[in-house]
Amino acid sequence: xxxxxxxxxxxxxxxxxxxxxxxxxxxxxxxxxxxxxxxxxxxxxxxxxxxxxxxxxxxxxxxxxxxxxxxxxxxxxxxxxxxxxxxxxxxxxxxxxxxxxxxxxxxxxxxxxxxxxxxxxxxxxxxxxxxxxxxxxxxxxxxxxxxxxxxxxxxxxxxxxxxxxxxxxxxxxxxxxxxxxxxxxxxxxxxxxxxxxxxxxxxxxxxxxxxxxxxxxxxxxxxxxxxxxxxxxxxxxxxxxxxxxxxxxxxxxxxxxxxxxxxxxxxxxxxxxxxxxxxxxxxxxxxxxxxxxx
Amino acid sequence: xxxxxxxxxxxxxxxxxxxxxxxxxxxxxxxxxxxxxxxxxxxxxxxxxxxxxxxxxxxxxxxxxxxxxxxxxxxxxxxxxxxxxxxxxxxxxxxxxxxxxxxxxxxxxxxxxxxxxxxxxxxxxxxxxxxxxxxxxxxxxxxxxxxxxxxxxxxxxxxxxxxxxxxxxxxxxxxxxxxxxxxxxxxxxxxxxxxxxxxxxxxxxxxxxxxxxxxxxxxxxxxxxxxxxxxxxxxxxxxxxxxxxxxxxxxxxxxxxx
Amino acid sequence: xxxxxxxxxxxxxxxxxxxxxxxxxxxxxxxxxxxxxxxxxxxxxxxxxxxxxxxxxxxxxxxxxxxxxxxxxxxxxxxxxxxxxxxxxxxxxxxxxxxxxxxxxxxxxxxxxxxxxxxxxxxxxxxxxxxxxxxxxxxxxxxxxxxxxxxxxxxxxxxxxxxxxxxxxxxxxxxxxxxxxxxxxxxxxxxxxxxxxxxxxxxxxxxxxxxxxxxxxxxxxxxxxxxxxxxxxxxxxxxxxxxxxxxxxxxxxxxxxxxxxxxxxxxxxxxxxxxxxxxxxxxxxxxxxxxxxxxxxxxxxxxxxxxxxxxxxxxxxxxxxxxxxxxxxxxxxxxxxxxxxxxxxxxxxxxxxxxxxxxxxxxxxxxx
Numbered sequence: 072x073x074x075x076x077x078x079x080x081x082x083x084x085x086x087x088x089x090x091x092x093x094x095x096x097x098x099x100x101x102x103x104x105x106x107x108x109x110x111x112x113x114x115x116x117x118x119x120x121x122x123x124x125x126x127x128x129x130x131x132x133x134x135x136x137x138x139x140x141x142x143x144x145x146x147x148x149x150x151x152x153x154x155x156x157x158x159x160x161x162x163x164x165x166x167x168x169x170x171x172x173x174x175x176x177x178x179x180x181x182x183x184x185x186x187x188x189x190x191x192x193x194x195x196x197x198x199x200x201x202x203x204x205x206x207x208x209x210x211x212x213x214x215x216x217x218x219x220x221x222x223x224x225x226x227x228x229x230x231x232x233x234x235x236x237x238x239x240x241x242x243x244x245x246x247x248x249x250x251x252x253x254x255x256x257x258x259x260x261x262x263x264x265x266x267x268x269x270x271x272x273x274x275x276x277x278x279x280x281x282x283x284x285x286x287x288x289x290x291x292x293x294x295x296x297x298x299x300x301x302x303x304x305x306x307x308x309x310x311x312x313x314x315x316x317x318x319x320x321x322x323x324x325x326x327x328x329x330x331x332x333x334x335x336x337x338x339x340x341x342x343x344x345x346x347x348x349x350x351x352x353x354x355x356x357x358x359x360x361x362x363x364x365x
Numbered sequence: 366x367x368x369x370x371x372x373x374x375x376x377x378x379x380x381x382x383x384x385x386x387x388x389x390x391x392x393x394x395x396x397x398x399x400x401x402x403x404x405x406x407x408x409x410x411x412x413x414x415x416x417x418x419x420x421x422x423x424x425x426x427x428x429x430x431x432x433x434x435x436x437x438x439x440x441x442x443x444x445x446x447x448x449x450x451x452x453x454x455x456x457x458x459x460x461x462x463x464x465x466x467x468x469x470x471x472x473x474x475x476x477x478x479x480x481x482x483x484x485x486x487x488x489x490x491x492x493x494x495x496x497x498x499x500x501x502x503x504x505x506x507x508x509x510x511x512x513x514x515x516x517x518x519x520x521x522x523x524x525x526x527x528x529x530x531x532x533x534x535x536x537x538x539x540x541x542x543x544x545x546x547x548x549x550x551x552x553x554x555x556x557x558x559x560x561x562x563x564x565x566x567x568x569x570x571x572x573x574x575x576x577x578x579x580x581x582x583x584x585x586x587x588x589x590x591x592x593x594x595x596x597x598x599x600x601x602x603x604x605x606x607x608x609x610x611x612x613x614x615x616x617x618x619x620x621x622x623x
Numbered sequence: 624x625x626x627x628x629x630x631x632x633x634x635x636x637x638x639x640x641x642x643x644x645x646x647x648x649x650x651x652x653x654x655x656x657x658x659x660x661x662x663x664x665x666x667x668x669x670x671x672x673x674x675x676x677x678x679x680x681x682x683x684x685x686x687x688x689x690x691x692x693x694x695x696x697x698x699x700x701x702x703x704x705x706x707x708x709x710x711x712x713x714x715x716x717x718x719x720x721x722x723x724x725x726x727x728x729x730x731x732x733x734x735x736x737x738x739x740x741x742x743x744x745x746x747x748x749x750x751x752x753x754x755x756x757x758x759x760x761x762x763x764x765x766x767x768x769x770x771x772x773x774x775x776x777x778x779x780x781x782x783x784x785x786x787x788x789x790x791x792x793x794x795x796x797x798x799x800x801x802x803x804x805x806x807x808x809x810x811x812x813x814x815x816x817x818x819x820x821x822x823x824x825x826x827x828x829x830x831x832x833x834x835x836x837x838x839x840x841x842x843x844x845x846x847x848x849x850x851x852x853x854x855x856x857x858x859x860x861x862x863x864x865x866x867x868x869x870x871x872x873x874x875x876x877x878x879x880x881x882x883x884x885x886x887x888x889x890x891x892x893x894x895x896x897x898x899x900x901x902x903x904x905x906x907x908x909x910x911x912x913x914x915x916x917x918x919x920x921x922x923x924x925x926x927x928x929x930x931x932x933x934x935x936x937x938x939x940x941x942x943x944x945x946x947x948x949x950x951x952x953x954x955x956x957x958x959x960x961x962x963x964x965x966x967x968x969x970x971x972x973x974x975x976x977x978x979x980x981x982x983x984x985x986x987x988x989x990x991x
Contacts (some may be wrong), residue, residue: 085707086707113703114706117952118950118953119944119946120956149631150957156635198950208936209810211936219768235712237975242967243965252959259961261960277803281949284807312751324959
């Protein structure tokens with residue numbers, strides 16, 4: 072057995088596989104929000120850990136691309152590190168932590184705070200692509216519901232929420248209607264991020280490896296969160312600002328400081344936070360130190 | 366009211382290999398008319414109901430329905446999308462076991478409101494109001510609106526199923542033994558309710574039953590089935606008071622006199 | 624002062640180094656060789672090949688070593704490797720009737736042409752831990768016999784001769800077998816794709832489902848018509864040559880299950896079938912597979928679907944252990960962003976309830 076067990080193509084996947092995935096992507100772009108089945112390959116990382124996103128990225132990445140990978144909004148979480156290292160190894164492509172410098176951003180569970188521009192592609196990692204899955208476990212039935220635009224059941228769920236909780240209680244993976252036709256699961260991003268998908272200048276691609284589905288939202292497409300007229304969709308708000316950079320109106324992570332309930336809130340989007348601090352913004356955690364230094 | 370029937374059934378047959386489910390059934394159903402299909406088990410009445418309501422594909426014959434625009438459409442030359450839409454708006458289907466016609470893990474209000482939401486209603490308050498109104502009409506207390514049918518008695522579940530079916534103002538309702546499995550006193554109350562609603566709303570209905578009393582109370586016309594064939598039909602009162610076929614006479618005379 | 628956590632990269636590198644250290648273990652002990660694993664832990668290697676859908680004993684043994692004996696991890700490794708291999712064609716269907724048989728048993732006949740051959744089975748061992756295996760005892764040569772040349776006809780063919788068993792599948796002759804690893808999964812499935820899914824399905828899962836059918840969850844009255852284990856030729860068609868060429872031999876386990884007979888208004892009763900085929904010596908898997916195959920044919924055979932083993936979507940969606948472990952274990956990944964959203968919602972709802980209660984108390988006080 073040779074030391075070189077296998078030779079890998081650029082970005083790991085062979086050209087036929089890339090072609091198959093690209094065809095699925097094109098179909099997905101042509102029918103915004105529709106889940107296109109694809110023959111997901113076994114990848115060197117486990118199903119559920121981003122194989123769908125990785126396959127989409129591998130199919131579209133080229134030698135001149137600049138890749139950013141984030142998980143929970145951060146570049147340095149272990150899985151983001153692992154995926155970024157994978158592409159550096161199999162594609163030898165330039166990588167960055169700066170949103171504005173990236174051409175492809177692969178993400179798990181967050182959309183960057185920085186507005187995306189034309190020419191950028193956001194690749195989402197999706198665990199369960201079917202927004203109706205937990206209401207109707209059968210794939211044969213949900214396929215029909217999408218084909219016939221039978222989304223009554225989705226609204227039944229929202230109705231139930233209001234009846235029992237006084238409000239719609241879905242806080243992430245909040246279902247949206249795309250281009251006025253298909254109901255789509257935006258992946259487990261917090262509903263806070265839903266408005267960012269609407270009329271974006273960037274191309275948004277969604278890959279579910281284990282469930283073998285790809286879907287897409289082309290640039291400048293309507294993405295509307297489901298709601299009732301008298302219970303309109305609302306994003307989360309934070310009372311606090313980021314303790315490090317003072318950012319307001321961004322998604323914050325809660326950090327536990329001690330065992331007496333001490334906590335602080337910091338930007339979930341680490342690049343956004345660093346960028347702000349580089350430009351002189353400070354939050355209350357850093358401000359006293361600055362004063363002390365002066 | 367139109368001069369045309371609502372439903373035209375022509376030569377409907379269903380075979381299972383060499384076994385006859387039903388054979389050569391033809392009739393017209395008029396707006397506001399209730400037709401009872403009566404027979405014992407194995408008579409083919411449920412098979413026929415399923416063929417008429419597109420739940421089962423007939424082996425022969427045609428079923429034509431007059432759409433709201435006045436045109437007749439052959440139900441089996443429609444796309445599945447159109448059939449399913451019809452099922453949700455213009456038609457109702459009341460199952461013998463209410464659990465088959467309800468979402469048991471979803472509240473009563475959501476059960477009634479689902480069809481409204483399916484056709485695009487998006488105002489929570491109004492949906493809830495309509496649901497409350499319908500619960501009232503089927504004599505379910507308004508404070509049960511957020512309870513699940515799992516917590517309801519058999520009679521209540523059946524009334525909820527009726528509300529769920531009628532909320533979109535259907536023109537034709539199919540009923541499969543609507544009082545089967547209910548206590549006798551509950552049956553009477555339910556039949557009264559159904560008769561009242563059918564009258565008020567001008568519904569057409571096709572009711573399958575083995576119980577002649579149900580036929581008497583609900584229907585204008587009835588068909589008697591035996592071994593897959595319609596052996597007698599006519600105005601309900603006439604058939605029950607003056608049965609012509611020996612089998613019909615047997616059925617009628619078998620009703621226990623208490 | 625709080626410093627944003629960094630160092631994920633370093634942590635991963637260190638974790639990998641620790642893993643390699645633990646895998647090797649006590650340096651004073653000799654390292655396992657791939658050959659030892661392939662030879663002496665053959666059934667583990669067989670399972671890895673079967674569920675990875677890749678027949679290569681050395682690679683499977685390497686995977687077993689690399690995974691420290693975690694067979695699902697090994698299966699994952701081998702599957703990932705399989706993805707990188709070019710596909711240059713399909714073989715001719717293997718002919719198990721021409722198998723060089725090492726083991727062949729039938730529960731439906733006491734004796735039959737070719738005989739009952741026990742082979743290297745655990746079946747009649749007494750399950751007592753054997754201290755002689757603590758050291759390297761000399762093992763005597765087993766008894767050998769010349770092949771009798773008698774044909775080992777299939778039990779199913781014996782029954783088919785009298786028309787007693789349903790024909791072997793009814794796909795049209797020009798049907799091209801689907802490929803589960805090259806096509807997206809869609810329901811309902813054809814039997815060919817279903818059998819592929821079962822062949823690479825998790826042994827434990829299929830065992831449990833097969834067991835459930837025997838206990839009444841979709842019972843189909845199974846009898847083992849035949850189990851045979853041995854080597855078959857793998858051949859490919861060579862259009863340029865006009866005849867098939869052998870690529871070599873692989874070991875297979877085949878199970879023909881004979882199930883509940885069934886007739887219809889037009890056909891007299893016949894026994895029905897369940898089928899299992901697995902790489903290597905994997906009897907438990909082949910038998911479980913055949914029980915589940917038969918259960919999943921319920922709809923085709925006009926039977927009521929009442930049990931989990933008969934539910935195609937349920938069985939096939941959850942039979943792949945690499946997918947299953949990926950998704951179960953992904954729960955370890957950070958989910959704190961979504962958890963933050965849930966925290967906020969719960970806090971808000973609790974605050975609302977508190978406010979209402981407070982409001983009620985105030986009103987009550989005001990009223991009094």
